[in-house]
Ligand SMILES: [Zn+2]
């Protein structure tokens with residue numbers, strides 16, 4: 656599993672072409688500035704530059720989909736490039752010769768002549784954003800509603816200890832073991848617990864696995880969303896710096912454990928005042 660959707664396109668080195676044959680040969684001439692940029696900051700690093708070949712089908716009115724032709728072989732300067740398993744740009748950076756004296760790199764893209772689909776191809780200079788820039792993209796991106804996450808608590812037997820007792824839930828990220836700053840989850844995850852966006856991105860900067868640390872399902876960058884429930888908790892103003900856990904009640908409401916020491920009141924902070932009854936109605940085995 657990998658993730659490429661977030662690469663910033665710096666330049667179309669070869670603008671999209673529609674090859675008429677199943678073998679394309681391109682001489683890629685890079686300017687000295689572009690070669691310097693790639694040499695100074697390589698794509699495997701945050702903020703690094705790289706060169707990608709992208710292939711996609713564009714049929715009728717549907718949006719273009721990244722799809723590889725059958726039996727695809729990509730070579731640069733007669734050396735084979737690693738073709739990823741599915742639907743991703745092909746990173747050819749490692750095969751380029753980036754020297755002033757050798758400013759023409761030969762790209763060969765070849766596939767099975769039996770594949771009659773119409774492909775488009777382009778070569779791009781891309782830049783990988785820094786972890787902080789990627790965290791900001793998540794922060795300004797989609798939110799999974801608090802009510803949806805709360806509903807997962809009601810169904811997540813792994814965290815609900817007993818139906819009538821509140822459960823202590825850690826606010827530490829399973830990746831970095833530090834208190835979560837921007838709570839984040841994969842769109843396809845159905846568990847209650849979340850993780851910290853920055854810690855997850857830093858880990859994938861190194862490992863490139865893009866796998867949810869809670870359930871190990873694929874969680875590529877483009878599927879990451881803010882966890883509205885934990886966002887609400889962490890930004891409620893009701894937690895002290897020393898609060899690394901919250902108590903979550905059977906209906907999904909919560910409170911800071913430290914508040915129990917001081918107050919003799921019903922220790923419930925409802926996440927919303929209106930949602931709870933709706934949620935309970937949706938649960939088949941309502942408590
Ligand atoms: Zn998960």
Ligand SMILES: [Zn+2]
Nearest residue numbers: 866870871872
């Ligand atoms: Zn795993």
